[in-house]
Amino acid sequence: MNAESAGLPHRSRGVIALVEDNCTSCMLCARECPDWCIYIDSHPETEPPAAPGGRPRTVHVLDRFAIDYALCMYCGICIEACPFDALHWSPEFSYAEPGIAELIQERDRLGAWVATVPPAEADGNLDRRGAAR
Amino acid sequence: MSAADVLTVVGATASVTEEFGCLTVDVPAADWLAAASALRDDQRATYTYFDWLSAYDDLDAGVAVVVRLWSPSKRRGVLLRTRVPHDDGVLPTLTGLWPGANWHERETLEMFGVRFEGHPNPIPLLLPDGFDAHPLRKDFMLASRVAKPWPGAKEPGESDRDLEPSAAPRRRRARPPGVPDPGSWGPAS
Numbered sequence: 001m002n003a004e005s006a007g008l009p010h011r012s013r014g015v016i017a018l019v020e021d022n023c024t025s026c027m028l029c030a031r032e033c034p035d036w037c038i039y040i041d042s043h044p045e046t047e048p049p050a051a052p053g054g055r056p057r058t059v060h061v062l063d064r065f066a067i068d069y070a071l072c073m074y075c076g077i078c079i080e081a082c083p084f085d086a087l088h089w090s091p092e093f094s095y096a097e098p099g100i101a102e103l104i105q106e107r108d109r110l111g112a113w114v115a116t117v118p119p120a121e122a123d124g125n126l127d128r129r130g131a132a133r
Numbered sequence: 134m135s136a137a138d139v140l141t142v143v144g145a146t147a148s149v150t151e152e153f154g155c156l157t158v159d160v161p162a163a164d165w166l167a168a169a170s171a172l173r174d175d176q177r178a179t180y181t182y183f184d185w186l187s188a189y190d191d192l193d194a195g196v197a198v199v200v201r202l203w204s205p206s207k208r209r210g211v212l213l214r215t216r217v218p219h220d221d222g223v224l225p226t227l228t229g230l231w232p233g234a235n236w237h238e239r240e241t242l243e244m245f246g247v248r249f250e251g252h253p254n255p256i257p258l259l260l261p262d263g264f265d266a267h268p269l270r271k272d273f274m275l276a277s278r279v280a281k282p283w284p285g286a287k288e289p290g291e292s293d294r295d296l297e298p299s300a301a302p303r304r305r306r307a308r309p310p311g312v313p314d315p316g317s318w319g320p321a322s
Contacts, residue, residue: 040287
């Protein structure tokens with residue numbers, strides 16, 4: 001059963017989806033989380049200059065992004081705190097596990113939820129990743 | 134029911150405010166039972182339904198105890214509030230007016246340490262035997278917050294190994310709000 005077959009409103013708070021490309025590893029969500037259930041590891045890398053004669057840039061590359069749904073209380077503060085729209089609500093709820101440790105979802109599973117995020121209603125001209133249609 | 138009407142029911146020692154469309158009546162602790170009784174029985178008030186009772190830690194102002202009452206006939210609610218000291222705060226029980234206040238007062242007793250005089254069964258409701266603290270008070274330390282490392286301690290571009298003692302030291306680390314400095318609380322202090 002999924003959110004649609006269960007007849008849930010599409011803005012239900014089911015699970016949190018991670019758009020990895022938008023994440024800058026800024027740590028804001030991990031610090032705002034009242035439950036301490038977001039784990040982020042990253043490392044700095046130097047990118048070559050975008051244009052000839054430019055300066056090389058330091059970027060943070062994500063190594064780990066995980067949410068422990070055994071702790072998460074679905075407050076949505078991480079989604080509000082994210083300045084880069086890397087986190088989104090999805091109405092999907094069906095991810096029970098036989099063991100509590102398996103409720104820690106790593107970035108591959110969090111990323112897979114992105115396909116279930118409903119489009120933003122206020123911006124009908126944007127797709128669910130925030131890009132123009 | 135207007136604020137002035139409520140005052141005529143509960144007496145001049147009360148003060149009434151309206152916040153977010155809800156009437157809040159503050160009374161001295163000595164008038165707690167009389168005010169609740171008047172709100173229930175007065176024909177102008179008719180707040181006969183006991184919704185819930187709880188408390189919150191109001192720091193220097195003591196512990197604020199709140200009960201929400203509802204008038205089924207007039208379809209409106211009211212909050213009745215009083216403040217008692219942190220140490221040995223005592224209120225008369227409301228179980229004589231509403232038997233359903235029993236569990237609410239037991240929970241308020243264990244979570245905030247407010248005693249309800251005349252309560253028929255003042256034993257803990259949710260906490261295990263021998264739990265010797267009031268966990269919803271603001272000075273109650275969450276042991277898990279000391280035992281578990283804060284995931285937000287890392288700076289952008291860091292991973293867990295940067296937090297190990299062998300890693301190169303860096304400037305002062307961000308600390309989670311409401312958590313004591315390392316070593317200042319718990320068995321390590």
